Amino acid sequence: MKQMGWAKSIVTRYKQQCSTSDHHQDKELQTRYYKITQDKALTEIEGIFSDKQRYEIKSISREHGEILLEAKKHAITIVVSVVPIRNFENAIDFYVSTDKWRPTGAYPQLKQEVIEAYNRLGKKITAVESSK
Known part of the structure:
Protein backbone atom coordinates (compact mmCIF):
# COMPACT_ATOMS: atom_id res chain seq x y z
CA MET A 1 0.00 0.00 0.00
CA LYS A 2 2.88 2.37 0.72
CA GLN A 3 4.13 1.88 -2.82
CA MET A 4 0.83 3.16 -4.20
CA GLY A 5 1.15 6.35 -2.12
CA TRP A 6 4.72 6.79 -3.28
CA ALA A 7 3.75 6.29 -6.92
CA LYS A 8 0.86 8.73 -6.55
CA SER A 9 3.17 11.40 -5.10
CA ILE A 10 5.56 10.98 -8.05
CA VAL A 11 2.70 11.29 -10.54
CA THR A 12 1.37 14.37 -8.71
CA ARG A 13 4.82 16.00 -8.68
CA TYR A 14 4.91 15.95 -12.49
CA LYS A 15 1.40 17.31 -13.06
CA GLN A 16 1.44 20.52 -15.02
CA GLN A 17 -1.71 21.97 -13.49
CA CYS A 18 -2.96 22.73 -10.00
CA SER A 19 -6.39 23.96 -9.00
CA THR A 20 -8.40 24.72 -5.90
CA SER A 21 -11.84 23.36 -5.08
CA ASP A 22 -14.28 23.10 -2.19
CA HIS A 23 -13.46 19.51 -1.32
CA HIS A 24 -9.83 19.25 -2.38
CA GLN A 25 -8.00 16.49 -0.48
CA ASP A 26 -5.13 18.92 0.17
CA LYS A 27 -6.43 21.45 2.73
CA GLU A 28 -4.05 24.12 1.38
CA LEU A 29 -5.82 23.88 -1.98
CA GLN A 30 -9.38 24.19 -0.72
CA THR A 31 -11.47 27.13 -1.91
CA ARG A 32 -11.27 30.20 0.31
CA TYR A 33 -14.20 32.48 1.07
CA TYR A 34 -13.99 36.21 1.66
CA LYS A 35 -16.28 38.89 3.04
CA ILE A 36 -16.15 41.32 0.12
CA THR A 37 -18.12 42.21 -3.00
CA GLN A 38 -17.15 40.55 -6.26
CA ASP A 39 -16.02 43.82 -7.81
CA LYS A 40 -13.82 44.74 -4.83
CA ALA A 41 -12.40 41.20 -4.76
CA LEU A 42 -11.36 41.53 -8.41
CA THR A 43 -9.72 44.87 -7.62
CA GLU A 44 -7.78 43.34 -4.69
CA ILE A 45 -6.69 40.40 -6.85
CA GLU A 46 -5.43 42.85 -9.47
CA GLY A 47 -3.49 44.53 -6.69
CA ILE A 48 -1.75 41.40 -5.43
CA PHE A 49 -0.64 40.60 -8.97
CA SER A 50 0.37 44.16 -9.87
CA ASP A 51 4.14 43.50 -9.76
CA LYS A 52 4.88 43.97 -13.47
CA GLN A 53 8.31 42.34 -13.04
CA ARG A 54 6.63 39.06 -12.01
CA TYR A 55 3.15 39.09 -13.54
CA GLU A 56 1.30 40.23 -16.62
CA ILE A 57 -2.47 40.53 -16.45
CA LYS A 58 -3.77 39.26 -19.80
CA SER A 59 -7.48 39.90 -19.32
CA ILE A 60 -10.11 40.77 -16.76
CA SER A 61 -13.75 39.77 -17.13
CA ARG A 62 -15.71 41.55 -14.42
CA GLU A 63 -18.96 40.10 -15.85
CA HIS A 64 -17.68 36.55 -15.32
CA GLY A 65 -15.55 37.30 -12.25
CA GLU A 66 -12.30 36.05 -13.79
CA ILE A 67 -8.78 37.29 -14.22
CA LEU A 68 -6.26 35.65 -16.55
CA LEU A 69 -2.60 36.37 -15.91
CA GLU A 70 0.85 35.01 -16.50
CA ALA A 71 3.76 34.62 -14.08
CA LYS A 72 6.61 35.71 -16.34
CA LYS A 73 9.62 34.02 -14.77
CA HIS A 74 8.27 30.47 -14.80
CA ALA A 75 5.84 30.59 -17.75
CA ILE A 76 2.88 29.90 -15.48
CA THR A 77 -0.70 30.74 -16.49
CA ILE A 78 -3.08 31.64 -13.68
CA VAL A 79 -6.86 31.93 -13.84
CA VAL A 80 -8.50 33.44 -10.77
CA SER A 81 -12.26 33.01 -10.40
CA VAL A 82 -14.41 35.03 -8.01
CA VAL A 83 -17.72 33.27 -7.46
CA PRO A 84 -20.51 35.12 -5.62
CA ILE A 85 -22.08 33.04 -2.85
CA ARG A 86 -24.30 35.73 -1.30
CA ASN A 87 -24.11 39.46 -0.62
CA PHE A 88 -20.62 40.35 0.52
CA GLU A 89 -19.41 36.74 0.38
CA ASN A 90 -17.39 35.37 -2.52
CA ALA A 91 -15.41 32.20 -3.14
CA ILE A 92 -12.02 32.63 -4.79
CA ASP A 93 -10.51 29.75 -6.74
CA PHE A 94 -7.29 29.37 -8.70
CA TYR A 95 -6.36 27.28 -11.72
CA VAL A 96 -2.60 27.36 -12.33
CA SER A 97 -0.83 25.60 -15.19
CA THR A 98 2.34 25.50 -17.24
CA ASP A 99 3.39 24.04 -20.57
CA LYS A 100 7.00 23.98 -19.48
CA TRP A 101 8.33 20.60 -18.36
CA ARG A 102 10.63 20.63 -15.33
CA PRO A 103 13.00 17.78 -14.42
CA THR A 104 12.02 18.11 -10.75
CA GLY A 105 8.30 18.40 -11.51
CA ALA A 106 6.13 21.50 -11.90
CA TYR A 107 3.38 20.77 -9.37
CA PRO A 108 5.19 21.93 -6.21
CA GLN A 109 5.89 25.31 -7.80
CA LEU A 110 2.31 25.64 -9.09
CA ALA A 117 -1.65 34.19 -3.62
CA TYR A 118 -4.06 33.10 -0.87
CA ASN A 119 -1.62 34.42 1.77
CA ARG A 120 -1.40 37.81 0.03
CA LEU A 121 -5.19 37.96 -0.28
CA GLY A 122 -5.58 37.10 3.40
CA LYS A 123 -3.56 40.19 4.30
CA LYS A 124 -5.88 42.41 2.23
CA ILE A 125 -9.39 41.06 2.78
CA THR A 126 -11.32 39.23 5.49
CA ALA A 127 -11.58 35.47 5.08
CA VAL A 128 -14.73 33.74 6.31
CA GLU A 129 -15.82 30.16 6.78
CA SER A 130 -18.09 28.96 4.01
CA SER A 131 -21.74 29.21 4.96
CA LYS A 132 -22.87 27.16 1.97
Missing part, protein backbone atom coordinates in the same frame (compact mmCIF):
# COMPACT_ATOMS: atom_id res chain seq x y z
CA LYS A 111 0.93 24.78 -5.64
CA GLN A 112 3.27 27.31 -4.03
CA GLU A 113 1.97 30.00 -6.39
CA VAL A 114 -1.59 29.31 -5.17
CA ILE A 115 -0.58 29.29 -1.49
CA GLU A 116 1.30 32.58 -1.84
Whole structure:
Protein backbone atom coordinates (compact mmCIF):
# COMPACT_ATOMS: atom_id res chain seq x y z
CA MET A 1 0.00 0.00 0.00
CA LYS A 2 2.88 2.37 0.72
CA GLN A 3 4.13 1.88 -2.82
CA MET A 4 0.83 3.16 -4.20
CA GLY A 5 1.15 6.35 -2.12
CA TRP A 6 4.72 6.79 -3.28
CA ALA A 7 3.75 6.29 -6.92
CA LYS A 8 0.86 8.73 -6.55
CA SER A 9 3.17 11.40 -5.10
CA ILE A 10 5.56 10.98 -8.05
CA VAL A 11 2.70 11.29 -10.54
CA THR A 12 1.37 14.37 -8.71
CA ARG A 13 4.82 16.00 -8.68
CA TYR A 14 4.91 15.95 -12.49
CA LYS A 15 1.40 17.31 -13.06
CA GLN A 16 1.44 20.52 -15.02
CA GLN A 17 -1.71 21.97 -13.49
CA CYS A 18 -2.96 22.73 -10.00
CA SER A 19 -6.39 23.96 -9.00
CA THR A 20 -8.40 24.72 -5.90
CA SER A 21 -11.84 23.36 -5.08
CA ASP A 22 -14.28 23.10 -2.19
CA HIS A 23 -13.46 19.51 -1.32
CA HIS A 24 -9.83 19.25 -2.38
CA GLN A 25 -8.00 16.49 -0.48
CA ASP A 26 -5.13 18.92 0.17
CA LYS A 27 -6.43 21.45 2.73
CA GLU A 28 -4.05 24.12 1.38
CA LEU A 29 -5.82 23.88 -1.98
CA GLN A 30 -9.38 24.19 -0.72
CA THR A 31 -11.47 27.13 -1.91
CA ARG A 32 -11.27 30.20 0.31
CA TYR A 33 -14.20 32.48 1.07
CA TYR A 34 -13.99 36.21 1.66
CA LYS A 35 -16.28 38.89 3.04
CA ILE A 36 -16.15 41.32 0.12
CA THR A 37 -18.12 42.21 -3.00
CA GLN A 38 -17.15 40.55 -6.26
CA ASP A 39 -16.02 43.82 -7.81
CA LYS A 40 -13.82 44.74 -4.83
CA ALA A 41 -12.40 41.20 -4.76
CA LEU A 42 -11.36 41.53 -8.41
CA THR A 43 -9.72 44.87 -7.62
CA GLU A 44 -7.78 43.34 -4.69
CA ILE A 45 -6.69 40.40 -6.85
CA GLU A 46 -5.43 42.85 -9.47
CA GLY A 47 -3.49 44.53 -6.69
CA ILE A 48 -1.75 41.40 -5.43
CA PHE A 49 -0.64 40.60 -8.97
CA SER A 50 0.37 44.16 -9.87
CA ASP A 51 4.14 43.50 -9.76
CA LYS A 52 4.88 43.97 -13.47
CA GLN A 53 8.31 42.34 -13.04
CA ARG A 54 6.63 39.06 -12.01
CA TYR A 55 3.15 39.09 -13.54
CA GLU A 56 1.30 40.23 -16.62
CA ILE A 57 -2.47 40.53 -16.45
CA LYS A 58 -3.77 39.26 -19.80
CA SER A 59 -7.48 39.90 -19.32
CA ILE A 60 -10.11 40.77 -16.76
CA SER A 61 -13.75 39.77 -17.13
CA ARG A 62 -15.71 41.55 -14.42
CA GLU A 63 -18.96 40.10 -15.85
CA HIS A 64 -17.68 36.55 -15.32
CA GLY A 65 -15.55 37.30 -12.25
CA GLU A 66 -12.30 36.05 -13.79
CA ILE A 67 -8.78 37.29 -14.22
CA LEU A 68 -6.26 35.65 -16.55
CA LEU A 69 -2.60 36.37 -15.91
CA GLU A 70 0.85 35.01 -16.50
CA ALA A 71 3.76 34.62 -14.08
CA LYS A 72 6.61 35.71 -16.34
CA LYS A 73 9.62 34.02 -14.77
CA HIS A 74 8.27 30.47 -14.80
CA ALA A 75 5.84 30.59 -17.75
CA ILE A 76 2.88 29.90 -15.48
CA THR A 77 -0.70 30.74 -16.49
CA ILE A 78 -3.08 31.64 -13.68
CA VAL A 79 -6.86 31.93 -13.84
CA VAL A 80 -8.50 33.44 -10.77
CA SER A 81 -12.26 33.01 -10.40
CA VAL A 82 -14.41 35.03 -8.01
CA VAL A 83 -17.72 33.27 -7.46
CA PRO A 84 -20.51 35.12 -5.62
CA ILE A 85 -22.08 33.04 -2.85
CA ARG A 86 -24.30 35.73 -1.30
CA ASN A 87 -24.11 39.46 -0.62
CA PHE A 88 -20.62 40.35 0.52
CA GLU A 89 -19.41 36.74 0.38
CA ASN A 90 -17.39 35.37 -2.52
CA ALA A 91 -15.41 32.20 -3.14
CA ILE A 92 -12.02 32.63 -4.79
CA ASP A 93 -10.51 29.75 -6.74
CA PHE A 94 -7.29 29.37 -8.70
CA TYR A 95 -6.36 27.28 -11.72
CA VAL A 96 -2.60 27.36 -12.33
CA SER A 97 -0.83 25.60 -15.19
CA THR A 98 2.34 25.50 -17.24
CA ASP A 99 3.39 24.04 -20.57
CA LYS A 100 7.00 23.98 -19.48
CA TRP A 101 8.33 20.60 -18.36
CA ARG A 102 10.63 20.63 -15.33
CA PRO A 103 13.00 17.78 -14.42
CA THR A 104 12.02 18.11 -10.75
CA GLY A 105 8.30 18.40 -11.51
CA ALA A 106 6.13 21.50 -11.90
CA TYR A 107 3.38 20.77 -9.37
CA PRO A 108 5.19 21.93 -6.21
CA GLN A 109 5.89 25.31 -7.80
CA LEU A 110 2.31 25.64 -9.09
CA LYS A 111 0.93 24.78 -5.64
CA GLN A 112 3.27 27.31 -4.03
CA GLU A 113 1.97 30.00 -6.39
CA VAL A 114 -1.59 29.31 -5.17
CA ILE A 115 -0.58 29.29 -1.49
CA GLU A 116 1.30 32.58 -1.84
CA ALA A 117 -1.65 34.19 -3.62
CA TYR A 118 -4.06 33.10 -0.87
CA ASN A 119 -1.62 34.42 1.77
CA ARG A 120 -1.40 37.81 0.03
CA LEU A 121 -5.19 37.96 -0.28
CA GLY A 122 -5.58 37.10 3.40
CA LYS A 123 -3.56 40.19 4.30
CA LYS A 124 -5.88 42.41 2.23
CA ILE A 125 -9.39 41.06 2.78
CA THR A 126 -11.32 39.23 5.49
CA ALA A 127 -11.58 35.47 5.08
CA VAL A 128 -14.73 33.74 6.31
CA GLU A 129 -15.82 30.16 6.78
CA SER A 130 -18.09 28.96 4.01
CA SER A 131 -21.74 29.21 4.96
CA LYS A 132 -22.87 27.16 1.97
